Amino acid sequence: MSLLSLSNVTVRYGRLTAVRGVSFTMAEGEVLFVTGPNGAGKSSLLRAVAGVVAPAGGRIDLADHDITGRSPETIARLGLSMVPEGREVFGSLSVEENLLVGTGMHAGTRGWRARCETDLAAVYATFPILKDRRRSQAGLLSGGQQQMLVIGRALMTNPRLMAIDEPSLGLAPNIIDQVYDRLTELRRHRALALLIVEQSSTRAMMVGGRMMLMRGGEILLDGDARALGQSEAMQSAYFGYGEH
Amino acid sequence: MPGLLQILLDALSLGSLYALGALGIALIFGVMRLVNFAHGDVIAFCIFALLWPSVDVVPIVFAGQLPWFLLIPFVLAVGAGLSVLAELAVFRRFRHANPATMMIASFALGFVIRYFLLMLFSSRPKSVQILPGLSQPVELLGARIPLLQVVTILVTIAVLLALVAVLRRTRFGLEMRAAAENFTMARMLGVRANRVIMGAFAMSGALAGAIALILGSQTGTADIMMGSSIMLMAFIATVIGGLGSLFGAVLAGFLLGGVSVAMQFALPLEARPFRDAFVYGAVILVLLWRPQGLLSGRAAKERV
Numbered sequence: 001m002s003l004l005s006l007s008n009v010t011v012r013y014g015r016l017t018a019v020r021g022v023s024f025t026m027a028e029g030e031v032l033f034v035t036g037p038n039g040a041g042k043s044s045l046l047r048a049v050a051g052v053v054a055p056a057g058g059r060i061d062l063a064d065h066d067i068t069g070r071s072p073e074t075i076a077r078l079g080l081s082m083v084p085e086g087r088e089v090f091g092s093l094s095v096e097e098n099l100l101v102g103t104g105m106h107a108g109t110r111g112w113r114a115r116c117e118t119d120l121a122a123v124y125a126t127f128p129i130l131k132d133r134r135r136s137q138a139g140l141l142s143g144g145q146q147q148m149l150v151i152g153r154a155l156m157t158n159p160r161l162m163a164i165d166e167p168s169l170g171l172a173p174n175i176i177d178q179v180y181d182r183l184t185e186l187r188r189h190r191a192l193a194l195l196i197v198e199q200s201s202t203r204a205m206m207v208g209g210r211m212m213l214m215r216g217g218e219i220l221l222d223g224d225a226r227a228l229g230q231s232e233a234m235q236s237a238y239f240g241y242g243e244h
Numbered sequence: 245m246p247g248l249l250q251i252l253l254d255a256l257s258l259g260s261l262y263a264l265g266a267l268g269i270a271l272i273f274g275v276m277r278l279v280n281f282a283h284g285d286v287i288a289f290c291i292f293a294l295l296w297p298s299v300d301v302v303p304i305v306f307a308g309q310l311p312w313f314l315l316i317p318f319v320l321a322v323g324a325g326l327s328v329l330a331e332l333a334v335f336r337r338f339r340h341a342n343p344a345t346m347m348i349a350s351f352a353l354g355f356v357i358r359y360f361l362l363m364l365f366s367s368r369p370k371s372v373q374i375l376p377g378l379s380q381p382v383e384l385l386g387a388r389i390p391l392l393q394v395v396t397i398l399v400t401i402a403v404l405l406a407l408v409a410v411l412r413r414t415r416f417g418l419e420m421r422a423a424a425e426n427f428t429m430a431r432m433l434g435v436r437a438n439r440v441i442m443g444a445f446a447m448s449g450a451l452a453g454a455i456a457l458i459l460g461s462q463t464g465t466a467d468i469m470m471g472s473s474i475m476l477m478a479f480i481a482t483v484i485g486g487l488g489s490l491f492g493a494v495l496a497g498f499l500l501g502g503v504s505v506a507m508q509f510a511l512p513l514e515a516r517p518f519r520d521a522f523v524y525g526a527v528i529l530v531l532l533w534r535p536q537g538l539l540s541g542r543a544a545k546e547r548v
Contacts, residue, residue, distance in 0.1 A: 050432055072431035082432045090425045093418075101422045104415055105434030157434060 009058035031209030081159035091139025259501025265478025274424035284475025290456035327449025486537025
């Protein structure tokens, strides 16, 4: 049984086709990197999965529910937590308020408040800097701290699948290392599947897991990140020589 | 000195009306980028809800006879109900339309409400007695002040404090602030768009009801056009305050009230009939100086 399954998904913006008939499945707890050059359709794919854009064709299933064209909040409630590109913190809210926004979907269930407290403590344990700054405005945090905040915020919803768009964008290399250390740590402790979009494949090769390479809205390669990263096919797919 | 106190109270009570109106517009703008021009007509509707429909000169009182502790919730509920109805019947269909289209839809809805009232009540203003006890003057520091002014200011302060409490202390308030800042992101965290937007409409409508009560007690008449002038000033206040900033809207509402009253007092006698022209002139100067408004929130930026 797969956690996420896409079949023949197409995303269009007006007359521009960003994703062309993409199909793949992801298992529970799997790490999947989607890499590829600018404009390959990676972010569009993620946006379709999160329900921000409705696919023009195809079908998306999350945890045995058809989520094609459903609203972002419905999809979030089914266990997908999205960390979009550019971080998107709620700048005027405090750090702690940012973390709490996503807990409302479980409001009213038994032991919800207690679980909120536990989850909050867990996020603070993972990212101690957030605890130190929990009363400050999120907009005043540095880029790296904001990235940790949005990952923490996504965790607070207790997702089964976390989708992250370009977590290393605009961050210093040592901060990127920290972010990935936390992500791999998190995956070890929880049954959390990660769907990570990155432009470069280097990070995928370092972290390991499965990697898909997109180009021109299609999936060109799909396999083990380390094996793929060193392959000849990868090089040519990235830079486009040999084809087109 | 009593003269000065009177001017201050005039400014604060007029500013209160503008602030409440501006808040009603800013709440909805914050969550869905809609400038709701039907807001003024919702105010008028709330007053007419106190009367039975009739085109006679002498109004037939309906809910107007209720004791105050029932009357006030009734009018607030009428405002909230009509506003939510407007969301369900009209604005929901324009959720993904561009802001200009939504604005025109709100104009259209305003006309529908206005002509509905016109049909039922005719255009002749009707006298209403709302909370008559408030029209008596009270002695304050040697000045005779209408009790209603004091109550208006106190009610506005109470409403503002209640709103701050809702926004800061409740889960709904948290979701609303998050949604006002970045709606798509809030939805990706499971915040239900419909719930937040309906809540904003309900709050905005209840504010319209509060304005209706104050205006009705002040003027003692129900007039189909009574919401329009408040609406215009309230809209200007939201723009000056920085579209999307609730605090800015309130601040600018009081500022506009203050400037209006100050000009009434300070302008030479011959210029006083043109007071509003001077007020709008001041508005233009403020906007030339700060086109983004006094306090522009992040929410006022284009959403991508």
